[in-house]
Amino acid sequence: MPDVLSAPLVVEFPFTRSLGPVQSAFLTGLRERSVLGVRTADGRVLVPPAEYDPVTAEEIRELVEVGTAGTVTAWAWNPQPRPCQPLDRAFAWVLVRLDGADTALLHALDAPGGAQSVRTGMRVRIRWALEREGAITDIACFEPDDDGPTTHEARPHSGEFADPVTGITAPARLDYTYFPGRAQSRYITALAGRKTIGERCPSCRKVYVPPRGACPTCGVATDEQVEVGPRGTVTTFCVVNIKAKNVDIEVPYVYVHIALDGADLALHGRIGGIPYDQVRMGMRVEPVWTEGGRHPDHYRPTGEPDADYDSYRELL
Amino acid sequence: MVKEPVAVVGIGQTKHVAARRDVSIAGLVREAAVRALDDAQLTWADIDAVVIGKAPDFFEGVMMPELYLADALGAVGKPMLRVHTAGSVGGSTALVACNLVAARVHRTVLTLAFEKQSESNAMWGLSLPIPFQQPLLAGAGGFFAPHVRAYMRRSGAPDTIGSLVAYKDRRNALKNPYAHLHEKDITLEKVQSSPMLWDPIRYSETCPSSDGACAMVLTDAVGARRAPRRPAWVLGGAMRSEPTMFAGKDYVSPRAGKECAADVFLQSGITDPRREIDAVEMYVPFSWYEPMWLENLGFAAEGEGWKLTESGVTEIGGDLPVNPSGGVLSTNPIGASGMIRFAEAAMQVRGQAGEHQVDGARRALGHAYGGGSQFFSMWVVGAERPTS
Ligand SMILES: [Zn+2]
Numbered sequence: 001m002p003d004v005l006s007a008p009l010v011v012e013f014p015f016t017r018s019l020g021p022v023q024s025a026f027l028t029g030l031r032e033r034s035v036l037g038v039r040t041a042d043g044r045v046l047v048p049p050a051e052y053d054p055v056t057a058e059e060i061r062e063l064v065e066v067g068t069a070g071t072v073t074a075w076a077w078n079p080q081p082r083p084c085q086p087l088d089r090a091f092a093w094v095l096v097r098l099d100g101a102d103t104a105l106l107h108a109l110d111a112p113g114g115a116q117s118v119r120t121g122m123r124v125r126i127r128w129a130l131e132r133e134g135a136i137t138d139i140a141c142f143e144p145d146d147d148g149p150t151t152h153e154a155r156p157h158s159g160e161f162a163d164p165v166t167g168i169t170a171p172a173r174l175d176y177t178y179f180p181g182r183a184q185s186r187y188i189t190a191l192a193g194r195k196t197i198g199e200r201c202p203s204c205r206k207v208y209v210p211p212r213g214a215c216p217t218c219g220v221a222t223d224e225q226v227e228v229g230p231r232g233t234v235t236t237f238c239v240v241n242i243k244a245k246n247v248d249i250e251v252p253y254v255y256v257h258i259a260l261d262g263a264d265l266a267l268h269g270r271i272g273g274i275p276y277d278q279v280r281m282g283m284r285v286e287p288v289w290t291e292g293g294r295h296p297d298h299y300r301p302t303g304e305p306d307a308d309y310d311s312y313r314e315l316l
Numbered sequence: 317m318v319k320e321p322v323a324v325v326g327i328g329q330t331k332h333v334a335a336r337r338d339v340s341i342a343g344l345v346r347e348a349a350v351r352a353l354d355d356a357q358l359t360w361a362d363i364d365a366v367v368i369g370k371a372p373d374f375f376e377g378v379m380m381p382e383l384y385l386a387d388a389l390g391a392v393g394k395p396m397l398r399v400h401t402a403g404s405v406g407g408s409t410a411l412v413a414c415n416l417v418a419a420r421v422h423r424t425v426l427t428l429a430f431e432k433q434s435e436s437n438a439m440w441g442l443s444l445p446i447p448f449q450q451p452l453l454a455g456a457g458g459f460f461a462p463h464v465r466a467y468m469r470r471s472g473a474p475d476t477i478g479s480l481v482a483y484k485d486r487r488n489a490l491k492n493p494y495a496h497l498h499e500k501d502i503t504l505e506k507v508q509s510s511p512m513l514w515d516p517i518r519y520s521e522t523c524p525s526s527d528g529a530c531a532m533v534l535t536d537a538v539g540a541r542r543a544p545r546r547p548a549w550v551l552g553g554a555m556r557s558e559p560t561m562f563a564g565k566d567y568v569s570p571r572a573g574k575e576c577a578a579d580v581f582l583q584s585g586i587t588d589p590r591r592e593i594d595a596v597e598m599y600v601p602f603s604w605y606e607p608m609w610l611e612n613l614g615f616a617a618e619g620e621g622w623k624l625t626e627s628g629v630t631e632i633g634g635d636l637p638v639n640p641s642g643g644v645l646s647t648n649p650i651g652a653s654g655m656i657r658f659a660e661a662a663m664q665v666r667g668q669a670g671e672h673q674v675d676g677a678r679r680a681l682g683h684a685y686g687g688g689s690q691f692f693s694m695w696v697v698g699a700e701r702p703t704s
Binding site: 005007008009011013015016017018019020021023050051052053054055056057059166167170172178180184188201204206207208215216217235236237238239240241242244252255256257264265269281294295309313314316 | 335336337338339340342343346360376377387388389390392432434435436437444445446447448450455457458461462463464465466469470511512513514515516517559561562563564565566567568
């Protein structure tokens with residue numbers, strides 16, 4: 001499909017998390033180089049700790065400190081780490097049951113000996129990050145601990161620390177390749193020649209702008225292209241008085257719904273070339289293009305008499 | 317096949333606030349769930365299934381949060397379902413839970429909805445920068461304000477109506493200890509002089525951004541007999557959808573909303589909702605949606621809804637009180653907002669609404685919508701067990 005456009009779409013946002021009492025103690029503990037778990041009603045020690053007992057559903061708050069060495073219970077080799085993973089060289093993802101814990105923690109194992117040096121049952125210990133802030137990354141990774149097994153009983157811990165961490169920031173990033181599809185690709189390509197191309201439904205005869213390739217009412221493909229506009233009618237609008245982030249438009253401006261001549265639903269745009277308080281429903285407008293713009297920069301009044309309300313009330 | 321009657325026997329909410337930094341998401345939902353169980357005097361072991369809802373995962377950035385919330389909601393070893401229908405999700409979630417009891421799949425179901433907006437970014441979650449599209453972001457208000465103007469043109473409503481709704485709902489919120497906004501010194505003049513954000517919508521005519529959760533325990537006829545407090549009986553429940561955009565869509569009074577209302581009233585044996593419904597909790601994120609929904613739901617003829625607002629009919633003391641809780645205008649943890657409407661309707665017919673109780677409420681409507689007027693969900697609850 002050579003006529004279909006595509007472009008990268010990156011979405012990223014730094015989410016914040018409130019930790020609550022148990023995760024707060026766990027992450028603050030890591031900052032202080034101690035690993036905390038929680039004891040369940042049946043006596044097991046969960047590491048990382050949970051707020052609620054997975055068996056009884058009761059709130060659990062009996063914190064304990066476990067060892068900083070443990071045993072690998074399962075692993076997978078990661079030959080080509082991706083950006084932001086714990087190590088920038090090949091490593092093993094491991095589940096480690098720390099001494100004194102009954103459950104395993106997921107982390108990375110730095111294994112200079114390669115995949116053949118990793119085995120279930122091997123002893124490993126925490127390598128602490130030099131700079132710690134109260135996050136799971138305070139454990140830089142695990143490393144082989146050949147000094148042999150040590151035993152560590154879980155010891156009661158108050159969970160109290162000076163200056164506890166109560167929230168974290170969790171950056172998220174998603175990388176997509178976006179394809180607008182054939183119908184929208186045709187529409188976007190036509191816009192480059194300053195033409196607006198809609199598509200007519202073969203069943204209800206409505207003209208969709210922008211086209212989406214199918215009529216949402218009839219559920220059939222729309223493949224008859226129809227040029228609409230360039231002039232149109234303002235069906236309704238609002239005056240925007242607050243500046244949106246990342247949009248370089250001075251306020252106040254008028255955000256309008258415009259039914260282009262020949263289209264059966266309104267598209268959205270901005271009005272210029274007239275004071276914002278003189279914009280009216282029914283006003284006749286035409287697009288204003290700027291050099292290199294993919295879309296009309298804005299619409300301006302044509303000077304024609306306003307359209308009669310009945311001519312666009314079905315498009316509101 | 318005769319359906320099992322469904323009763324609401326437990327209701328719990330958190331105190332809704334701008335930011336609950338003291339609890340995790342698990343801690344937040346837990347608080348509402350425990351309050352609902354306490355209200356029903358039940359324990360985790362009495363719950364057969366859990367049905368949970370929230371707005372898009374992108375809001376808090378926790379993908380499929382129901383997986384991690386299973387422990388907090390006592391769902392281990394039980395069925396757990398997640399429902400998602402944008403802003404209407406709290407209502408749809410309650411209806412899915414309701415249908416499980418009505419169909420005798422489960423006897424007692426915990427249903428819950430939440431949002432932790434302080435940890436989220438609704439703008440980001442809803443408005444990804446799609447390539448090739450013109451960045452015209454005007455915010456949620458920018459999406460809805462042109463439809464409000466269309467309503468004003470169509471109905472001839474005076475431009476004072478939006479402020480009257482906001483002033484009423486903010487005063488109602490003062491009677492509701494769980495409401496987010498408690499503006500003790502609110503006056504009509506303050507609402508009318510608040511900044512015009514998206515003309516015709518003023519700042520005080522928009523909803524806040526809240527952290528909160530709401531939970532209900534739904535059970536069958538046997539469960540209702542054992543309940544310690546008077547139950548609310550579900551008389552009818554309906555959902556409808558339509559595309560966000562199509563040629564001929566009526567944004568002012570969407571067909572899906574009309575048909576959903578007609579269905580829920582038919583199920584409930586209600587022929588004149590204006591006379592037979594005693595209290596309405598409807599989803600009004602911008603104040604002008606009160607008169608718009610009054611018409612869409614069939615409480616007023618087309619173009620007449622604003623007259624009910626203007627004449628005080630929708631005040632707590634009026635003969636069709638709308639949003640006695642203070643509504644979405646006073647509390648908006650998005651995913652939970654629909655369930656709060658459903659729960660507040662149930663609280664009214666249980667006589668449980670405290671200071672914002674509507675005297676003698678016997679039948680109440682809970683309403684939710686979402687996704688650019690795409691999804692609608694509604695239920696009617698009553699003080700009497702349905703006869704059929
Ligand atoms: Zn069609």
